[in-house]
Amino acid sequence: MASTETQYLDAFRECRARGNASPAWLNELREAGIASFTSLGFPTPKIEEWKYTNLGPIAAFDFSRRSGTRKKISQADLLSEAFADASATRLVFLNGVYAPELSSRDRLPEGVRLQSLAESIKGDDEFLSTQLGRYARYRQQSLVALNTAFIGDGAVLVVPPGRRLAEPVQLIYVSGADGEQLVTHPRTLIFLGAGSEAKIIESYIGMTRESYFCNAVTELIAERDSLAEHCRVQREGEAAFHTGTFEAKLGRGAHLTAHAVTLAGSLVRNDVHVALEGEGAECILNGLYLGAGRQHIDNSTVIEHVKPRARSFELYKGILNGAAHGVFNGKIVVHKDAQKSDARQVNKNLLLSDDAVVNTKPQLEIHADDVKCSHGSTIGQIDPDALFYFRSRGLGLAEARRLLSSAFAADVVARIKVASLRQRLDEYILEKFREI
Amino acid sequence: MLDIRSLRAKVADKEILRGIDLHVGTGEVHAIMGPNGSGKSTLAHVLAGRENFQVTGGEVIYQGKDLLAMNPETRAREGVFLAFQYPVEIPGVSTVYFLRAALNAARKYRGLEELDAMDFLALIKERMKLVEMDQALANRPLNEGFSGGEKKRNEILQMAVLDPTLALLDETDSGLDIDALRVVANGVNALRRPDRAMIVITHYQRLLNYIVPDFVHVLFDGRIIKSGTKELALELERRGYDWLKAEATAP
Numbered sequence: 227m228a229s230t231e232t233q234y235l236d237a238f239r240e241c242r243a244r245g246n247a248s249p250a251w252l253n254e255l256r257e258a259g260i261a262s263f264t265s266l267g268f269p270t271p272k273i274e275e276w277k278y279t280n281l282g283p284i285a286a287f288d289f290s291r292r293s294g295t296r297k298k299i300s301q302a303d304l305l306s307e308a309f310a311d312a313s314a315t316r317l318v319f320l321n322g323v324y325a326p327e328l329s330s331r332d333r334l335p336e337g338v339r340l341q342s343l344a345e346s347i348k349g350d351d352e353f354l355s356t357q358l359g360r361y362a363r364y365r366q367q368s369l370v371a372l373n374t375a376f377i378g379d380g381a382v383l384v385v386p387p388g389r390r391l392a393e394p395v396q397l398i399y400v401s402g403a404d405g406e407q408l409v410t411h412p413r414t415l416i417f418l419g420a421g422s423e424a425k426i427i428e429s430y431i432g433m434t435r436e437s438y439f440c441n442a443v444t445e446l447i448a449e450r451d452s453l454a455e456h457c458r459v460q461r462e463g464e465a466a467f468h469t470g471t472f473e474a475k476l477g478r479g480a481h482l483t484a485h486a487v488t489l490a491g492s493l494v495r496n497d498v499h500v501a502l503e504g505e506g507a508e509c510i511l512n513g514l515y516l517g518a519g520r521q522h523i524d525n526s527t528v529i530e531h532v533k534p535r536a537r538s539f540e541l542y543k544g545i546l547n548g549a550a551h552g553v554f555n556g557k558i559v560v561h562k563d564a565q566k567s568d569a570r571q572v573n574k575n576l577l578l579s580d581d582a583v584v585n586t587k588p589q590l591e592i593h594a595d596d597v598k599c600s601h602g603s604t605i606g607q608i609d610p611d612a613l614f615y616f617r618s619r620g621l622g623l624a625e626a627r628r629l630l631s632s633a634f635a636a637d638v639v640a641r642i643k644v645a646s647l648r649q650r651l652d653e654y655i656l657e658k659f660r661e662i
Numbered sequence: 663m664l665d666i667r668s669l670r671a672k673v674a675d676k677e678i679l680r681g682i683d684l685h686v687g688t689g690e691v692h693a694i695m696g697p698n699g700s701g702k703s704t705l706a707h708v709l710a711g712r713e714n715f716q717v718t719g720g721e722v723i724y725q726g727k728d729l730l731a732m733n734p735e736t737r738a739r740e741g742v743f744l745a746f747q748y749p750v751e752i753p754g755v756s757t758v759y760f761l762r763a764a765l766n767a768a769r770k771y772r773g774l775e776e777l778d779a780m781d782f783l784a785l786i787k788e789r790m791k792l793v794e795m796d797q798a799l800a801n802r803p804l805n806e807g808f809s810g811g812e813k814k815r816n817e818i819l820q821m822a823v824l825d826p827t828l829a830l831l832d833e834t835d836s837g838l839d840i841d842a843l844r845v846v847a848n849g850v851n852a853l854r855r856p857d858r859a860m861i862v863i864t865h866y867q868r869l870l871n872y873i874v875p876d877f878v879h880v881l882f883d884g885r886i887i888k889s890g891t892k893e894l895a896l897e898l899e900r901r902g903y904d905w906l907k908a909e910a911t912a913p
Contacts, residue, residue: 610714615750618710619764619820620738620771629763633754636803 231267231285235260237409238375248347251355252377259364259374266368278553278585279495279524284439284467289409299400299433301328307461308398308429309650316396317342317381322410324379333393339384340395343413346382353384358415362445362473367497369469373411373443380413383426387419387449394425394455394644399442402434402463414444418452420477425455425644430470432463432490439467446473448480450504455643456484459651462491464519471497478504478533485642486542487651488515488523489658498527502536502564513542514638516658517550517582524553529571531564531597540571543638545631546582556601557589564594571601576608576634578627628659663688663859664729664828669720670884671708678704680884681720686828689856693870693895694863696881697903702863703747705881706832709861710744711737724828738764739771741827745817745834752804757816758786760804761823768824789822793849811842818849829853829860835869847872867899882910 238260248256268285269276305312317340318328324342334340346354364374381397399412418424430440440462448454462468468491476482486496500509515523529538544552554573575584588601608630616626632655639655642648664686671679678701686692696702708715709722711734722729729737752760766776777785786800793815805813814834821829831850835843850873854860862873870878870892878894879886882903887910888894898906 609750612750612752614712614734615746615752616760616764617734618738618744618746619760619824620735620768621764622735622767623733625763625767626735629755629760630752633752633803636754 231264233289234372234375235264241376249350249355252347252358255359256375256377259371259377262364262371263368263375266371269368275526275555278551279522281469281493281495283493284469287437287439287467289439304328304398304400304431307431307433308396309459309647309654310396310398310427310429311646314396315340315393316398318398318400319379319381319412320400321402322379322399322412335389335391337386338389338391339382341382343380343382343415344378353417354382354415357417357447358413358445360445361447361475361501362443362471363499367471369441369495369497370443370471370473373413373441373471376411377413378411380415382415383424384417385419385422385424388421389419390423391425394427394647396427396429398429398431399440401430401432401438401440401466402436408438410438410440412440412442414442416444416446416454416456418446418448418454418480420449421451422449423453425457427457427459427644427647430460430462430468432461432466434463435465436463437465437467437492438463440469442468442470444470444472446475446482448474448476448482450477451479452477452481454480454482456482457487457642457644457647458485458496459487459489459647460491460494460496461489462494464490464492466491467493469495469497472499474500474509476500476502476504476507476509479506480504481508483510483512483641483643486511486513486525488525489654491521491523493522495524496526498525499530500528500538501530501532502538503532504536505533506535507533508537509539510641511538511540511542512638512641514635515542515544515552516635516655517544517552518547519550520548521550522553523550524555526553526555528557528559529569531558531560531567531569534564535566536564537568538570541638541641542573543635544573544575544584545578545634546575546584547578549579549581551582552584554584554586554603555589556587557591558599558601560590560592560594560597560599562593565596567594567597567599569597569599573603574634575603575605576631577605578608578631628656631659632656663725665723667721667723669705669708669722670718671704671715672718673704673715677718678715678884679708682884682886684879684886686859686861688859690877691854691860691862691873691875693875693878694861694881695865695867695878695895695898697907698865700881701884702881703832706744706830706861706863709830710734710742735767738824739768742830743821743824743826743828744830745814745821745832747833747836749805749813749817751806751808753806755804756802757800757804757819758783761786761820764820765823786819786823789819792822792852793818794845795819810837811839811845814838814842814846815849818846818853822849822853827858829858831860831862833863833865835864835866843869844872867895870895880906882907885910
């Protein structure tokens with residue numbers, strides 16, 4: 227293990243030495259997490275899946291020092307940053323810790339379980355001990371291992387079979403607000419019972435310009451015939467390091483739409499892993515990443531077709547300006563039994579400057595013989611014909627570029643079914659490209 | 663209104679316009695005809711400010727101002743409008759949104775108040791009748807998946823909304839069936855005004871049966887080789903371009 231990882235090991239030992247009242251199974255899980263992280267270490271570009279992304283700056287950063295600023299944030303600021311409605315059912319976490327005063331569960335229908343993970347751990351039921359860490363691959367993925375070692379708080383949502391949630395549930399993770407914790411490991415567990423339906427918005431926002439590290443893991447289990455929309459919106463601080471892992475398992479006939487919207491952060495890696503484990507399961511993966519300055523944004527997705535007749539549609543789009551660096555790794559694995567699989571993947575990138583860079587790598591790994599699979603990726607600039615068309619109608623060069631850049635993102639945003647989020651994102655994007 | 667003097671332009675070292683002289687007065691409709699490759703579309707695009715054409719000589723005076731010194735958006739705001747032969751498809755921006763932004767850019771330039779969404783909707787609804795366009799079309803992404811006829815109607819709709827002083831119609835009849843041609847031509851005719859000039863670029867006489875020009879010019883090999891009235895167009899229809907080509911190339 228490199229010396230850079232030792233601060234995490236020290237922190238872990240310190241944490242354990244202080245003692246805690248956690249149930250034994252959780253302590254075992256944490257120990258397994260730190261053991262795995264200790265042996266894996268931070269991923270390096272020598273690993274194929276990390277070829278274009280170097281976590282060196284995260285590994286080297288001394289997060290034990292304390293932040294100099296303390297900032298109180300208002301609920302209004304918080305909701306606006308998180309693109310959330312004031313009336314929305316939500317759990318808010320400040321620097322990794324549940325903040326009941328900013329959360330709202332009044333409108334949550336009865337029978338639906340929405341709790342902070344810390345609350346849930348105290349209640350210690352069999353559900354949590356059997357599901358938490360069941361699918362997140364902490365033995366293979368070092369960032370998941372690190373998160374697992376430090377499981378403390380986060381969110382738990384359980385929708386009973388057949389239950390349909392009319393309104394979205396919002397989970398808001400805030401870093402750099404009114405506190406000093408510079409490293410957080412938010413953990414989210416979402417369980418959708420058979421035939422249930424839910425929309426979940428997970429927002430990661432930063433209220434500081436200082437560096438910090440947010441290493442989030444979400445597990446989503448969608449049982450047979452359930453219907454889920456999961457929106458992950460990342461608006462961390464400009465100097466933030468953000469690594470997020472989303473692990474989903476879909477049962478027979480289950481349907482998941484998962485959006486990954488990356489708007490900020492200095493070094494960002496999103497790992498999405500969806501296992502279509504039931505026959506006829508379907509997932510739509512939808513991604514948007516907007517980079518500027520020296521931002522580095524890596525989206526790595528793996529879709530596994532395990533059973534027959536499952537379908538996956540993936541569209542990731544990136545717009546990169548300045549000297550931003552975008553990475554897309556899209557892997558589709560069709561297992562031997564997954565006949566009649568239908569998998570389509572598209573990655574499109576728009577480069578707004580000469581210094582912006584993107585690496586895109588689609589990968590198909592097919593072990594079945596009767597499948598439909600396609601993938602494609604493009605990298606381009608704003609179409610000069612379109613630009614002239616706009617200018618010939620009287621729109622200035624900057625305005626024309628702004629509209630055309632926003633237009634590039636429009637089809638991804640249009641797929642978000644939560645109307646309030648969709649509208650706010652549209653406005654945000656138009657505003658963001660005002661200065662290009 | 664428009665004075666083109668000895669205009670020369672090239673693209674990628676190939677000279678396309680080789681000395682164009684043309685005077686267009688207020689309220690006049692001029693047709694520019696000519697065989698393929700004669701430079702008709704280049705002329706329209708040079709006047710609109712397309713940057714991949716390099717002007718190598720001559721000048722263009724529009725309402726007393728040096729047109730060639732302006733960037734494309736300034737020309738548009740000054741009242742120049744080009745209806746494209748091949749309108750660009752823009753997924754992600756609706757015609758309504760695009761056109762309001764364009765109109766407001768021009769209004770701001772002219773010191774007028776910008777139109778809000780409600781007022782603009784009323785305006786576009788009224789102008790859509792001119793081109794018999796369905797309102798649903800204006801809410802769809804700009805030109806995306808539009809038929810040839812729908813695209814051309816959309817061009818004329820944009821012209822009707824932006825209310826130009828000088829309209830350049832580049833091969834507006836191409837790709838249109840006879841019904842669409844009539845609708846588009848009716849739209850154009852409804853927009854003829856004493857204070858507005860039009861230059862209609864076309865390969866065929868067909869369009870000129872519907873949009874009757876005051877003057878007809880024949881462009882060949884980057885020069886205007888013959889000018890006349892609408893009868894010239896009829897003669898071209900009968901005799902083709904070859905007799906003129908022969909005249910033009912005769913020593």
